[in-house]
Amino acid sequence: MINQLDLPPALHDYIKKSGVALALSAIEDDAPLLVVNKAFCDMTGYSEDEVVGHNCRFLQGPDTTDSARQPLHDFVHGNGGDSGRFPILNYRKDGSAFHNYVFMSRLKDTGGQPQFILASQFDMTTALKRSQISLNDEKLQDVLSDVGQIGREFGLAMMGSAGLLADSIALMAKLTFDDSQR
Template identity: 35%
Template sequence: MDTFFTSAELPEGLRSAFAESRISLSLADAKAEDMPLIAVNQPFCDMSGYGPDEVLDRNCRFLQPNESPDAVRKDMREFLYDSDKPDGRFVIPNVTKDGRKFLNLVYMAKLKKDDEVTFVLGSQFPVDPEKASEPDLYDRALKESLKQLNLLSGDDNWALLGSFDALASSHSIIARARME
């Protein structure tokens, strides 16, 4: 699977974790101003519709429509700058390159080297608002923070959300182990 990087300083284990993954992954440089993306894999490009040359060296907020909810953005910023939180989970409205709206379940994991957050790993799971159980879910996500992920569907899909969580967690565990 194709993986695209802007930095030669990434550990080989982290590079191979990206190459082996079939889920959308991104990696931001936590030490650089505005935390730009320094790695994405092919599933990320397929999900967003953007090529690597269009996403690398940019903060991933370009995927958010202008009317994205400030509450979700605030929650994400707080997570990124809170040293006590190693992982975060968010639902954010996104738009593909061709203008298709979707909800993005984003799992972020901070990766440390020498006890300093060096990278932020993102695992993304798109949810098509037209296939969600509530037709106005995308529009409501634009107006409020979706901290309670049960808004995505009925109780039946908690197992599905749990599967996303397990996938994202396993990728963050692998990435953390391969940082060494």
């Protein structure tokens, strides 16, 4: 199994320095975490030592729905595109729930083979509470037509911005990884 010492130093340093919650996992086995940064630890309440070597599903809890879990599972197991966005109810170490908006990208080697999964995470709890959008995914889908009207007022435009930011972070990590492979 890959460990932190096997990571390209530039990629490891990039993740550690980012102010966005980032986690990098191996592509094989159960997608164990290889490295997380301070922002990830601050968001979840877990230390890096507590999470490295474990799949991120430890963040799921009693009210995390199967319909939210399945797309993450599918992505981790190689189904779908090279990147995806996944809203999911997660839990911090102290047991408090938060609405995690996870953006994941596969980082590939120069031969095009996936090597890692980079996940950037955004706590959308406050934005969702302020807009009074339901906590479950089905109800969220029902009110998406209203998001355009209330988004700016209640901070929901952040979801689109978070996506752009996550895509940018994924691109920078991919470029860093590609450069380290040369």
